[in-house]
Amino acid sequence: MNDQIKKVCVIGAGTMGAGIAAQVANAGVPVLLLDIVPKEGSNRNAIAEGAIARMLKTDPAPFMSTRAAKLVEAGNIEDHLDRVAECDWVVEAVIERLDIKQGLYAKLEAAKRPGTAVSSNTSTIPLANLVEGRSDAFRRDFLITHFFNPPRYMRLLEIVAGADSDPVVVDKVQAFADVAMGKTVVRAKDTPGFIANRIGTYWIQLGINNAFDLGLTVEEADSVAGKPMGVPKTGIFGLVDLVGVDLMPHLKASLTGTLAQDDPYQAIARDIPLVEKMISEGYTGRKGKGGFYRINREKGKQLEAIDLATGEYRPKAKPRGPVGAASKGDLRALVESKGKLGEYAWALLSGTLAYAAALVPSAADDVVAIDDAMTLGYNWQAGPFAMIDKLGAKYLADRLEAEGRPVPEILRTAGERTFYRIEGGKRQFLGLDGEYHDIVRPEGVLRLADIKLNSKPLLKNASAALWDVGDGVVCLEFTGKMNALDGEVMKLIGKAIPLVAQSYKALVVYNDADSFSAGANLGLAIFAVNIAAWSEIEKLVAGGQMAYKALKYAPFPVVSAPAGLAVGGGCEILLHSDAIQAHAELYTGLVECGVGLIPGWGGNGEMLDRWRNAPGMPNGPMPAVAKVFEMVSTATVSKSAQQAKEMMFLRPEDGITMNRDRLLFDAKQKALSLVEGYKAPEPPTFRLPGESGHVGLNMAAEGFRKRGMATDYDMVVSDSLATVLSGGPFDYVDTVTEADLLTLEREQFMQRVRDKRTMARVEHMLETGKPLRN
Structure with a gap:
């Protein structure tokens, strides 16, 4: 069997299917996008063609470049299903109805080549149900690949393999999704909702229920279930508006219909009359007339929030949120806060964390999979078990027990220990066996955070540091807020160059942060202007020019490895590098x-x-x-690394890494490839x-x-x-x-x-x- 995926077919050109096709094309791989033949009109490919056209106008853009869009070919299921024989992977993303999916699989089985992977993007239907009635050969090639919306920007991919799935086929899809599509793959069990949506739906339902029960406003609830918990500032109600209020009843129906009757979700699932009323009146969130929040354009774009008691809109109020340590991520302080906000925090956190703890090993093999799913799928800063470490496993268990609530066995296994620790310079997690195990990174993944656990910086000051990342390569890291650049960065560059020239082979400019650099430190500039320190400002400008040219003409290769925002001075350091290995999501420009x-x-x-x-x-x-x-x-700022190439911020020969976790490794390899015979420009x-x-x-x-x-x-x-x-x-x-x-x-x-x-x-x-x- 060919172990490479060279062409993909996506069936279903809705939002998710089209988005998956776009991300495959972003990886430089041809895609056949199929949908049904429309009931009206002569163009039998109109639905798939329309999806491609819409994506070219969508913001944020599913395509990383117009060149990628040309790799997607539109077709229809009636005329072109036989062409799946050309493909190495078929992704089914049709409507969430078992009968429709099974009918499609019967046709696919006759059309596809043996060994071609077939996966469903379902988020609700168990794999065992999907392959019921299919041949042993089809079952071997089948798996679930649950992408998150939008597929370009959400890094999580949950993969579910069945009892009959061929490990070789599953590994082939996982490797392609990881390296080519940039996904962090979490292996989930064949249980309803898998990992992220099962916990996330429970968290949302619990948050809404308790806001009603405790008489909180939506602003108060979101002020607790947001930044203080280390989750996006949308909180609960803002998140529901973002994903769609009308999605809530569907998720509830799906989970209540598939989960066991003794599952804790069954006890909290309830119909909420206000939500039903909102949906019936078109208040389905940001995609509709508004949701729990709305913009009242008749009142000069006034921000409004719904009153949970009356169902009427009122001006959005600044919430009476948590204060002190409780507002800054101290979870113990948060759940011990006096009054309704503390009660809400405890109800939400204790319920969600206990629910997540009970899902190992039924939904996932270990705590790392649970935490990765929530940090990547819901953008939580810390997963449930990392949150339990902040709260204290014994503290959580003791309070649950005192309230007469079930205590998950894994909490008792932990006792007074943490679920994560650092031992011998390695990150470890606590297993169900009560022993700690190393967190093993996939081959080709290198994280600066891991290197720091086992080493000290070669050089360091208030704004930058220099690290030995092995094989004669050192890494220059910016460390200020938003990785802003100042005189300290330039001083460290000046010290780094002779050190690297004497004892090492190459330099990589990289950091683990979401933003490579927001450019020069404007706050310092304001301060200098206010005291009329013109000579100091000119010295900073000249110092930056000198430092960047010293990097350009250093007697060793310099490779920059940016991800996210790299603007102003952050872009200029890229321009002075011998080569760039950029993450695909690079937003760079001289601003x-x-x-x-x-x-x-x-x-x-x-x-x-x-x-x-x-x-x-x-x-x-x-x-x-x-x-x-x-x-x-x-x-002008690029909207992707590919677009940065078109704008010449990247050269045609510069590299692009799709998976953020692989960026440092790839940059290091590029730097080493330039060492032999290197001459400065x-x-x-x-x-x-x-x-x-x-x-x-x-x-x-x-x-x-x-x-x-x-x-x-x-x-x-x-x-x-x-x-x-x-x-x-x-x-x-x-x-x-x-x-x-x-x-x-x-x-x-x-x-x-x-x-x-x-x-x-x-x-x-x-x-x-x-x-x-x-």
């Missing part, structure tokens, strides 16, 4: 113009150099200059268009201003950028060096930083997170 500045750490010259050498770029000084001016003046020289080019760029900006797309101060900022990109006092006949460009960059940066309108933009960005259009 300084948005806060009234221009790139100041060498980014202008690096982008000019890339664009003048871009494939298909016309000759002459102006095309590359105009392209860079357009992107930088509008603070030669400094570039430029011929820039000079004053005529400067005028042309300003005319383009003026066109934006006349159309209302640029403000008066945008014109001033873009003029500073145009001065640098066109070469300032130099003309086309002159040779402009990299050092010349850096001087121009510093001069124009300092002009802008001294302008009060720039500082107004910076302050507004720090206060609101949004640009000021002054």
Whole structure:
């Protein structure tokens, strides 16, 4: 059997099926997307074609690039089902009706090749029911792959294998989903709701019930069941609005119909008249007219919340939330808070954590699978067992017992111990056997957090650290808030270069955080401006230029490995690297113009150099200059690593890693591949268009201003950028060096930083997170 998946068929072009197809295409693999033939019209592929067209307009985008969309071919089940013979994996994502799924499988069995994996994206129907009546051969090739919505952005994939599933087939799908699609795979048992939705639905139902029973407002409930518990700030009611109020009755019906009668969920499942009324009136959440919260556009977009007692909307109130330690993630303080909020916290946490604890080993083999499912599927900062560690397993067990409630056996096994510990530099979890076991990472997964457990930094200061990640490679890590960059980062770079040159082979710039870097520390800039420390600001700009160029011309390879946000100075360090190994979800760009500045750490010259050498770029000084001016003046940010390639923030040969957990390993391997025969690049020289080019760029900006797309101060900022990109006092006949460009960059940066309108933009960005259009 071919152990590689080279083509996939997705059957069902609804939101989930289409999204799964898009993520396969994002991995660079062709997809056949099939759905039924519409009852009306002559286009028999209209449903699948319509799904592709919608995804190209959807925001956030299911596709990482328009190139990926071209890998999805539309078809229909009646005419094209025989083409599953071309495919190595068939994903069924049709309506959650057993009879329809079984009817499809009968046709698939006749059409597919032996060894082709067939999986269902069901979230509710047991695997044993799905394959009832199918042949032994079909059962061997069958499994459940439960994706979470939206498939591009949600990292969790629950895989369920049946008693007859061929381990080779299951492993093939798991490996593809992991490496190519970027999923963290959790193996779940064939139980109703699997792991994440079973616990998540219980948590939501318990949260809604207790909010009604204790007389809380929706704002009060969400103020407890949000940040203080380490779960998304939407809380319970905000989450229901997000996923759809109308989904709640379906989940309840599914679980009550499939769970055992003595399952704790059966005791809390109840019909809520207010929810039924909301659904009947179209208040189905954010996709409808509103939900537990809504925006009243008739009252000037007033934010409103529903009154759980009366069912009427009222202005949204600032909740009387937890205070002190209880508001900052201290779960013991939270559940011991006086009054209704403390009662609510205890009812919600004790019930949910006890329920999760009772699911090992029936729903999952160990506590790690449970916690991974909840952190990845519901974006909890800590899974149930990590929460129990914060609360105390014995504390939870004792309080449950004192209230006459069942105590899960695993809590008694833990006793006064924690479910997780660090021993000998390794992370371990407590098993059902009462012994601790190492958490084993899959091959090709390397986490900086794991390395830190067993080592000390080679260098460290308040904003950065340098770590030995093995095989002669060191890792430069930013450590400030949002990994913002400052003078301390530049100092550490200055110390790191001679150390690496003397004792190591290569440097990787990487961190485990969600954001690679939000750019320069604007708070420090505000402080320096307020005390008129102009020389200190210029020193920081020059220091950043010097540090980045030192990395560029270091006598060893430098590979940057960004994920998430990498803007401003965070983007500029990428531009100075020999190579980039980026996570697929990379949002990068030079955004300084948005806060009234221009790139100041060498980014202008690096982008000019890339664009003048871009494939298909016309000759002459102006095309590359105009392209860079357009992107930088509008603070354009990529929406994926693939798009970053199209924008030349990444070179065509730079790598993209789909799975976040594999990024550091892949970057390390790329760095090692560059070591043999490495030579630092030669400094570039430029011929820039000079004053005529400067005028042309300003005319383009003026066109934006006349159309209302640029403000008066945008014109001033873009003029500073145009001065640098066109070469300032130099003309086309002159040779402009990299050092010349850096001087121009510093001069124009300092002009802008001294302008009060720039500082107004910076302050507004720090206060609101949004640009000021002054």
